[in-house]
Amino acid sequence: MPSGRDKIRFLHTPTPLHRLDRISADLGVEVYMKRDDLTDFGTGGNKLRKLEYFLKDALDQNATMILTVGGAQTNHGRLTAAVCAKYGLKSAIVAVDPYPGEISANLLLDGIMDCHVYLVQKLDGQDEGQLLQEAVDRVTKEWEDRGERVYYIPMGGSNELGALGYYDCALELAEQVREMGLAGDATGPNGTDPGAASPNRTNPGAAGPRVLITVGSMGTYIGLAAAFANEELPMRLTGIGVLPYRDIRRSVAKYYARVQAAYGLKKDLGPEDFDVTSDYDYGAYNNPVKDVREAIYYMGRMEGIILDPCYTGKTFNAYLRMLREGKIAQGETVIMLHTGGLPGIYTAHHRVEMEKELMEHIHIL
Numbered sequence: 001m002p003s004g005r006d007k008i009r010f011l012h013t014p015t016p017l018h019r020l021d022r023i024s025a026d027l028g029v030e031v032y033m034k035r036d037d038l039t040d041f042g043t044g045g046n047k048l049r050k051l052e053y054f055l056k057d058a059l060d061q062n063a064t065m066i067l068t069v070g071g072a073q074t075n076h077g078r079l080t081a082a083v084c085a086k087y088g089l090k091s092a093i094v095a096v097d098p099y100p101g102e103i104s105a106n107l108l109l110d111g112i113m114d115c116h117v118y119l120v121q122k123l124d125g126q127d128e129g130q131l132l133q134e135a136v137d138r139v140t141k142e143w144e145d146r147g148e149r150v151y152y153i154p155m156g157g158s159n160e161l162g163a164l165g166y167y168d169c170a171l172e173l174a175e176q177v178r179e180m181g182l183a184g185d186a187t188g189p190n191g192t193d194p195g196a197a198s199p200n201r202t203n204p205g206a207a208g209p210r211v212l213i214t215v216g217s218m219g220t221y222i223g224l225a226a227a228f229a230n231e232e233l234p235m236r237l238t239g240i241g242v243l244p245y246r247d248i249r250r251s252v253a254k255y256y257a258r259v260q261a262a263y264g265l266k267k268d269l270g271p272e273d274f275d276v277t278s279d280y281d282y283g284a285y286n287n288p289v290k291d292v293r294e295a296i297y298y299m300g301r302m303e304g305i306i307l308d309p310c311y312t313g314k315t316f317n318a319y320l321r322m323l324r325e326g327k328i329a330q331g332e333t334v335i336m337l338h339t340g341g342l343p344g345i346y347t348a349h350h351r352v353e354m355e356k357e358l359m360e361h362i363h364i365l
């Protein structure tokens, strides 16, 4: 367990882990879900576990305000706003994004929680990173001039400190897996090795279920991967990239090296040790995808659980495709970690597509 960093515990954990009974029966599989979408504040989501660490660090530095960055519809920003509201801090989000034409979804929730959102329009030829940095500097200075002490959290809360939130979650999940008797279930139907199709496992020797996790800014995946490997947990990890990375394995390996150095973790891991794929990102971040919407409808209709179109819908769709492609054996026990993101279904570009498809459910009498 990485030492030296502490957190402020505001979450009621463990989050539930349960079997998806109707989907398991329908597909002839064993699939479970860990419900980090049910975490306590701001309608829930994975970023809250990271924020337990950031809040402690911010308060230790006597911050009166937290500023973070992301897209206009950042879930991480919305959850940062929620934590700030609970602890009486001011909050702000800076995004290089045009105004979307309406205050919906996360933007609506941000305003409700008194978070200020600063949008910067990128013009042709401008460098996004530079624009973002300039805007962050400007907004920070404006608030500091008004007497605030501003604490900065990077995109998605994905740095060394943020990753610890999911190191903890891995330990919590391992305990649940043991209690529920799911550990040691590494054998597929007819004694096949379910991992054989995919040799690059984060925890190569692990018996036990496969955990499926969405990979965005990577902090969630890296926290889990670090714990799976260093604590030798009875599980293996598969990451589903939801935005295009030039070389996703190299990127996660670099991030892991930073976390390893920060906390003196024992296990050395190279790109080949990470089971993470870009095969199901559909070429862009947060794009409307029919397959993903079909996966969302399937989950909603079979289990009454709502996935989002940007992150968890893509991950569950990847699971369905991997089953069809034989990359995950049917008899293999899989746990999908639901990371939240619900407000995404209310953003205009996803909503209009769903409205067309769901119109047949409206009956005017």
Ligand SMILES: Cc1ncc(COP(=O)(O)O)c(C=O)c1O
Pocket: 045, 046, 075, 076, 156, 158, 214, 215, 216, 217, 218, 219, 220, 221, 308, 311, 312, 339, 340, 341, 342
């Ligand atoms: C709902 C949801 N799921 C998954 C992720 C991915 O987490 P990470 O950025 O730590 O990879 C995010 C990130 O914003 C998210 O909002």
